[in-house]
Amino acid sequence: MLAVDHLTRSFGELIAVDDVSFTVPDGKTIGFVGGNGAGKTTTMRMIMGLLTPDSGHVQWDGRPITAADRRGFGYMPEERGLYPKEPVLEQLVYLARLRGASRAGATAEATTLLEAFGLADRAKDKLEKLSLGNQQRVQISAAVMTEPTALLLDEPFSGLDPEAVDSLAQMLKTRTAAGTPLLFSSHQLDLVERLCDGLVILSHGRVVAQGGREELRDRGTNHYRLTMTSDTGWVRDAPGTTVLDVAGPTALLSFDSDRARQGLLRAAIDHGDVIELALVRPSLADIYREVTK
Template structure:
């Protein structure tokens, strides 16, 4: 199986249970958005994947085999904290890091030139890292994760401190890496960005994975809800059996139906009544889901 598998990871620090049997997988070519409050266990999970920490139980597998040192050399990692040499020049540093991963000098230089250009810091190759803005440091940090052509990408808060243009650039880079078959894991507190960019999402709370799967599946609800708006109407259309209609604003109604077919019947009736200006499904956003699962009371064993 071509996937990065995180299987039942547990980790404790004395009395503190940092991870409790966390499991998820990231198929090759997909982007996995990893979200949770500060201290929920995201960074601990990423560090176990990298081998920086050792789990108390569980394992990490790539292509069905346990991840070892050879596989970890093929991982591109971007920590949340700065992991660069502040007084080293950007170009020299990226070449050095690429060569540590086994690239020849020629390939390392070519990779450095490619990624500094793609990420918009090619004019800063001769500058020391600590002379750069925080946003440009973040771009160089991503370049350091990409410069050795990794098979797996693990990025901890890669969008932190970036302006909207830089966010778009980095989003395009992550998608291009997934398109070439790389499984990408990234954490972020920008939930709208996670929802837009990710193929799958995992929500971790208090060290446990509380929701995981494709965005559409996570946002699915048992009840069908729709927003209906009419150009000129003072009353809603008649509600067939299994449907409730409540006014949310003048000329706008919330339609709650027991099936999509019932909702379509309301739409057909509304068309007969006047000009329909909106009829759109209402589904919870990732932000809504996050609030629900993070604020849910903790179960007592």
Template sequence: MLEISHVTRTFGTLTALDDVSFAVPDGQFTGFVGGNGAGKTTTMRIIMGVLAPTSGEVRWNGHPVTRDDRSRFGYMPEERGLYPKQPILAQLTYLGELHGMRRGDARAAGLELLNRFGLGDRTRDKLEKLSLGNQQRVQIAGAVVSSPAALVLDEPFSGLDPEAVDEMFALLTEFTSRGVPVLFSSHQLDLVERLCHNIVILSRGRVIAAGTVAQLRASGPTSHAIAADGDLGWLRGVPGVTVVELHGDRAEVRFADDATAQRVLRDALDRGPVHSFGPVVRPLSDYYREVTR
């Protein structure tokens, strides 16, 4: 398990990270979200040793992370960390060697990834000759070429179309299935919600929420959606019912308790057919807006 424990980072009078703590469990995707300047990239750089924390520590499998530990991590920076004028297979081979792979093994692993991404016939192309989407594929390949023990990915799905996102997610799932913890940041909340087991929300350098998608959704008020024959305007006069939205035969309401919900359902059925009645699944984006206001 990868753990960030009470990490603070200051730059002069600016506190970029303020007592940040969270865990990235083995074999799971943890989404790291927050607005620009929230501190996500700074946190990832500290995990990788690019920056040192002012206080606090990063832990790996229960002990303070070492240089040898970090050599086994795969990292993808938000700013592409590859050389634009170098052939892509040569770069993947070089990255594998930096992680301790033999040259032949690194080249074979890089070639396998390029073939998988449909770039096997472009191994000698310079990175700058590729489309932005293909550059992103090569960047992800560079992060995983050494079969890392942990993955730290800063905006890995940026610039990818939905098919490419599924392609990359399938690749990364192969690592989580082997127990590799994966931390990735993204501004695409719908994507984080769909792909991640756990989510950490950062705002102004502080963790303001963390948990599973289900836990975060359940932490706010629960609404129910009702669809029935006839106008549902009568709901406005029912004690214990707060009407959120009402459009004729459809409504979204909040109940004071379960007993009120059951009473409203019985009343609705007495008035005619009820086509649907159940809790509204809140998108992560709604929760995110609430906690970051």
């Protein structure tokens, strides 16, 4: 298990990461989200030892992390770190050999990954000849090679088409199913909701919410959708009711109390035929907007 304990890092007067703590359990996928400048990349760099924290520490398997531990991690930085003028397959093999793989094993694994990403026919091309999306696929391949003990991926889905997103998602699920802890950052909250077991939300360098998907939904504000056969504009005058949206026969509402909800339902029946008054649980995107506003 990867554990981040009270990490803090400043750049001059700017506190980029402010007392951040969270864990990434074995075999779990944790989404790391926040706006630009929230501190995600700085935190990942401290985990990888690329930046020294002002305070706090990182643990691996219940003890202080070492350089040897980090060499076993698969890390994908936000900025591409490959060689633009080198052939794709050749540099993937080179990077895998730096991590202890044999040439034959690295060649076989790199070829399999390139095939999975639809790049088998570009293996001998220089990286700079590939589109930005395909360069992203190669960068991901470099991060996941040689069976890393943990994965830290900074915006791995950026620039990928839907087919590549599905390929990467399946690849990551295979890794976590084998017990690998995965931390990835993304601005694509639909992907985070689809793939992650838990979520860590940063805002201005601080953790403003974290937990499992269902746990966070339980903390979020529940809304209700009223659907009738007639117009629902009358709900604007209902006591104890906050109207979030009204569109003809459908209204999205929240209530001050159960009594207010029951009162609105009775009023709805008086106004016409009620199709439903249904609970609408918050999505992760709703929770993100709620805790970062």
